[in-house]
Amino acid sequence: MSLSPDRLPASHLEPTTGSAPSSGSGAFAIETHGLSKHFGKRIAVDALTISVPVGTIAGFIGPNGAGKTTTIRLLLGLIRPDAGSATILGQPLTHLLGYLPRVGALIEAPAFYPSLSARTNLDVLARLGGYPSSRVREVLDLVELSDRAHDRVGSYSLGMKQRLGVAMALLPDPDLLILDEPANGLDPLGIIATRDLLRRLREQGKTIFLSSHLLGELEQVADWLVMLHQGKALYNGPTRVFLDQHPGASFEEHFLALLKGEQQ
Ligand SMILES: Nc1ncnc2c1ncn2[C@@H]1O[C@H](COP(=O)(O)OP(=O)(O)OP(=O)(O)O)[C@@H](O)[C@H]1O
Numbered sequence: 001m002s003l004s005p006d007r008l009p010a011s012h013l014e015p016t017t018g019s020a021p022s023s024g025s026g027a028f029a030i031e032t033h034g035l036s037k038h039f040g041k042r043i044a045v046d047a048l049t050i051s052v053p054v055g056t057i058a059g060f061i062g063p064n065g066a067g068k069t070t071t072i073r074l075l076l077g078l079i080r081p082d083a084g085s086a087t088i089l090g091q092p093l094t095h096l097l098g099y100l101p102r103v104g105a106l107i108e109a110p111a112f113y114p115s116l117s118a119r120t121n122l123d124v125l126a127r128l129g130g131y132p133s134s135r136v137r138e139v140l141d142l143v144e145l146s147d148r149a150h151d152r153v154g155s156y157s158l159g160m161k162q163r164l165g166v167a168m169a170l171l172p173d174p175d176l177l178i179l180d181e182p183a184n185g186l187d188p189l190g191i192i193a194t195r196d197l198l199r200r201l202r203e204q205g206k207t208i209f210l211s212s213h214l215l216g217e218l219e220q221v222a223d224w225l226v227m228l229h230q231g232k233a234l235y236n237g238p239t240r241v242f243l244d245q246h247p248g249a250s251f252e253e254h255f256l257a258l259l260k261g262e263q264q
Pocket residue numbers: 039042043044062063064065066067068069070071
């Protein structure tokens with residue numbers, strides 16, 4: 001099922017004290033309630049309450065240090081929250097095995113065996129994860145790396161490594177794809193190819209949670225938006241509603257206006 005913006009559940013704007021969406025309804029791929037994480041005295045994620053509807057491409061934006069990567073690491077169970085809760089694909093954060101097999105993720109620089117080819121890197125992962133070997137060819141096609149599949153990954157450009165990282169995340173044919181800066185190092189053609197890929201995945205009913213600093217790109221591809229500032233959500237809702245707040249202004253202008261309002 002793919003949700004068009006017109007069929008999205010009603011938006012809700014932060015502040016995070018706003019009412020939380022109903023839990024366990026299946027309408028949301030990601031829901032967090034008061035999720036918090038600090039490192040020493042620094043609060044990275046601050047009582048965060050967000051919701052990402054199933055079948056959307058959700059852009060996750062915010063300035064450097066806003067807490068995006070920390071949130072993603074919390075959602076993937078790589079670090080534990082200090083407070084709050086979350087539900088991913090209907091499963092509580094505490095039940096990692098209940099949802100992680102249905103989640104694909106690309107965060108920071110993906111790890112590869114540089115002396116092996118992309119094909120072999122993916123074969124190894126497919127064998128470890130118990131995925132069919134036919135899936136390796138499929139994901140190589142999806143990220144348009146098939147013609148270089150037999151080259152050593154150590155010889156790849158940054159953008160090609162990034163595509164291989166996306167291919168790895170797609171191996172389990174996940175219901176939820178979490179991507180942290182997937183366009184890092186991609187040239188314009190690579191960015192367009194990624195945009196098309198994300199749209200195709202959404203058409204298959206998958207949910208994509210996508211952190212990026214490329215606001216113009218997100219404006220084109222994201223139908224849902226979560227905007228973070230100092231660990232809190234400034235906005236959580238449809239992109240269309242975000243843009244309607246200041247007709248005629250660009251996505252970037254909105255973003256800066258909201259941030260400026262927050263800093264005053
Ligand atoms: N392991 C850590 N130890 C200490 N502080 C951390 C750690 N990880 C993150 N932080 C701090 O938490 C805050 C949020 O960092 P985070 O990496 O989540 O931000 P971000 O929104 O992903 O930023 P960017 O856009 O620059 O990637 C920052 O102040 C950062 O310094």
